[in-house]
Amino acid sequence: MKTLIIVAHPNLDESSTQQFLQAASIDSKVQWHALDNRPLNVAGEQRLLRQADRIIFQFPLYWYSAPASLKNWEDTVLTRAFAYPATGGSLIGKQLGLVISLGQPAAHYAAGAPEQFSLSQLTVPYQALAQRLQMTWLPSFIVDQFGYQSETQKMQLLVDYQRYLTQPSLGHFDGEVDWIVTKLAAINTHQHGPEQQKLALIIDQIKQNEATLEDLQDTLTMLKEGED
Amino acid sequence: MKTLIIVAHPNLDESSTQQFLQAASIDSKVQWHALDNRPLNVAGEQRLLRQADRIIFQFPLYWYSAPASLKNWEDTVLTRAFAYPATGGSLIGKQLGLVISLGQPAAHYAAGAPEQFSLSQLTVPYQALAQRLQMTWLPSFIVDQFGYQSETQKMQLLVDYQRYLTQPSLGHFDGEVDWIVTKLAAINTHQHGPEQQKLALIIDQIKQNEATLEDLQDTLTMLKEGED
Structure with a gap:
């Protein structure tokens, strides 16, 4: 099983969370693919997607969604001819998962809590994407305020993240x-x-x-x- | 009451829907503000927002969300110091609404229908934004497959859209x-x-x-x- 991690972060070099995750992702069957400001090579991106079995969108939550670079990637790379089941269906049967890092405590994302909406509600647009492309939707992997985690919690995070990337059947x-x-x-x-x-x-x-x-x-x- | 329409569309000149809406939006109290590829002037955008009572995000639905240009605008313009109630709160009490144009029939957006999720579910990230910034959330205005509408339907759309932009109490x-x-x-x-x-x-x-x-x-x- 091959896993492709598409990382959307405006300041990747300054993010200790992303650097930790990148170090934890080193595995011959895992590809780390960070988006930058250069124009996208659509054919190249589509080739990466075709080779992967599990596709992960990884990002910090910015205004209840991924940073703009991931939306730009979606709008540009997921052409109808490539992705729509009726015309291309290149992603049918592949898995789609999210790795979301939070600046607020995860417990804040619930009805009655400060953010009012759950992460399952906020990620509906990605669930709809998976549904439309006939992909299997994975439970999201939440990185809960990395900066406040103890060393023990970080070690647990490392193992859980590696499992999320490479364990064939999740959940x-x-x-x-x-x-x-x-x-x-x-x-x-x-x-x-x-x-x-x-x-x-x-x-x-x-x-x-x-x-x-x-x-x-x-x-x-x-x-x-x-x-x- | 002043209304600001922030329009996100990658090919505005080629969109008959947007050109119809632009013609319908001509009113001394309505400002049409289309996003383009130029870098955003943050202070200028924030000034427009401060002057408005009703703020509309207007866009065609691309992969269950706005095109990337609107997300980029959110990530860039809505700085914490400007928007967060604790530190700036510049948008408190203003109204936020969406004008969404659809390529699929609106009836497809429902549990059991081809898209499986409702537009109320898909727009949760914007509802969360309004909630966080203490803005009043308006019911969304849906433009249902403009290209297939009859002349009578378009006339009705024009009146409904003008009401959506300028009627003080909606609903x-x-x-x-x-x-x-x-x-x-x-x-x-x-x-x-x-x-x-x-x-x-x-x-x-x-x-x-x-x-x-x-x-x-x-x-x-x-x-x-x-x-x-």
Whole structure:
């Protein structure tokens, strides 16, 4: 699975959030593609999109939407002949996700909270785009006030972001465990002797826990069915 | 009441919709302000906003939002120091409305219809902007596939659009009648003799009908209260 991250930020070099995310995105199957002020090469952008399975729009929320550079990209690159299912359909079946960094606390985006509207409401134009192009809409990945996060929170963010970019099935517990096991196994090929054995044991433990959890879940489902 | 129309359209000269609306917008209290590719003069734009009571964003729907030029205008002109209620609040109490022209039928924008989302859902980012800046949100004015409209429909559109731009209280029947009576009275100052008398009679008739309708509405309200 190949992932393309389209990054829209007016001052990318000055954004510690984006620099952190860029460092976390280094993976042979992930392409970091930052928009700048140069005119867009439409054919080149469309080629990148064709090669990707998961397409991510990544941006700080500016007036409840992406910065203008992403809208310009949409208006220019997503030509009807390329994108509309009836005439081109080049994006059918691909995944579309958003990585949104917030200056306000995420909790402010809710009915009754200071911003009044939820992020699910604010991102409807992108959901409509995915629907129109017959793409699969992913749950958005929210970077909640990066500047205020502790080192531990940042480490968690790093792992969650890497999962968001590369885990084949998002939003499922199974996919999450598989992803972690695969990552740990890859790390273990560089370990030796007792270290390698220790990590192998941890991987086994995680797999066994997953099996136990699945059994529990099956039992719960059966109990629930008995009730209904 | 002064109205400022901020028009975002990449090919304004080629748009028959926008040219029709521009011709319909000629009024001493309405300012037509089309965005072009030149760099924005922030102080100049902010001065226009300060002078206006009703601010209209007017655009064709491109990928479920305004063209990039309007987002660029928002990102550039609506500085915190100017717009945020805590620090500037220059737009507090002003009205914000959208004039959206559609290439698809308006009926396509609904759950279950081809576009799946309503225009009220798609315009949430602008509603959030109005909410944040303590502006009054107006119901949007939709131009439904202008190219397919009959001459009669276009005449109705012209009157409705003029009302949207200049009628002080929108969405109320009283305001609508007052607006029409005022317009007809203005026209009548240029009439003479029997023509003038005829139009004066029509104006009287409209006013009397309004009074009758108000009486009916009061009776209905009383009946309803008796029921409850």
